[in-house]
Amino acid sequence: MKILVVMGSPRKGNTYRAVQRIEELMRGRLSPGEELSFSYLMLADAGLAECRGCFNCFTWGEERCPIKDEAAAIEARMHEADGVVFASPVYGMNVTGLFKTFVDRFAYIFHRPRFFGKTALLVTTTGMLGHKDVLKYMDLVATVWGFTVAHRAGLTTLAEPLPPSQAEANERKLAAAADAFFEALRRPERPSPSFQDIMLFHGQRGTFAEMGKTFPADYRYWKERGWLEKGTKYFVEGVRVNPVYHMAGTVMEWSVRRNARKVAEEMGE
Numbered sequence: 001m002k003i004l005v006v007m008g009s010p011r012k013g014n015t016y017r018a019v020q021r022i023e024e025l026m027r028g029r030l031s032p033g034e035e036l037s038f039s040y041l042m043l044a045d046a047g048l049a050e051c052r053g054c055f056n057c058f059t060w061g062e063e064r065c066p067i068k069d070e071a072a073a074i075e076a077r078m079h080e081a082d083g084v085v086f087a088s089p090v091y092g093m094n095v096t097g098l099f100k101t102f103v104d105r106f107a108y109i110f111h112r113p114r115f116f117g118k119t120a121l122l123v124t125t126t127g128m129l130g131h132k133d134v135l136k137y138m139d140l141v142a143t144v145w146g147f148t149v150a151h152r153a154g155l156t157t158l159a160e161p162l163p164p165s166q167a168e169a170n171e172r173k174l175a176a177a178a179d180a181f182f183e184a185l186r187r188p189e190r191p192s193p194s195f196q197d198i199m200l201f202h203g204q205r206g207t208f209a210e211m212g213k214t215f216p217a218d219y220r221y222w223k224e225r226g227w228l229e230k231g232t233k234y235f236v237e238g239v240r241v242n243p244v245y246h247m248a249g250t251v252m253e254w255s256v257r258r259n260a261r262k263v264a265e266e267m268g269e
């Protein structure tokens, strides 16, 4: 199992130690002959520049990004991994700026998802507050990018040293995270998509199908994968789609398409 850790803390502090503990616990679960590798991508050292907001990636494709740095290599590292740990402490009630820059630089993946079949683990540490919002945000990012989220761990690090009850609570959370991630990596079955997953699929499909001139890169990407074909129910074949969700998504797509056509006409598409 090959794991990439995307570390959003600027230092090797609480969040880094939490992920290292998860790594240690997972190593303890290995059977003879099984292999596990952890590679840590410290965003602080990766030198990802901030997005300039040119929209080139959305409109024309990520290869047209004017910033020439490590972004493409980082995406390649995520593709090479079986599982990705997204880790960020809570800074100012949100993910760190480093982590947000990482998300912004890969924002085209929200339109052109690509990590189906890969497993994600979400880890945050906080002084006291904000961990639920951070985990919710990371969950949205990972899910829309195509990952299956195995587990979300939010640890509290209020005082140094931690009171024993808090240290024990954190240790339990780390053990649960290690177990869930390990099991999900061993059995990477894709669960049935949620209502939100299905609505997103149909909403995006309606938009990109009708607005191919405004979103040429998205249109091409969706078409190449067969996602625009009638009868396609979801990004991934072979997963069970709840028929009620499918029905709701189809109705929503019909309405999205009608609006998108109107906008496209106004724009001369």
Ligand SMILES: Cc1cc2nc3c(=O)[nH]c(=O)nc-3n(C[C@H](O)[C@H](O)[C@H](O)COP(=O)(O)O)c2cc1C
Pocket (backbone or CB within 6 Å): 009, 010, 011, 012, 013, 014, 015, 016, 089, 090, 091, 092, 093, 094, 125, 126, 127, 128, 129, 130, 157
């Ligand atoms: C700039 C900064 C902002 C922070 N903002 C919050 C916050 O909004 N809420 C909170 O409960 N803790 C906050 N903290 C505390 C951190 O979330 C906590 O100490 C975390 O474990 C640090 O992780 P790290 O050592 O991996 O960087 C903040 C810490 C820093 C340095």
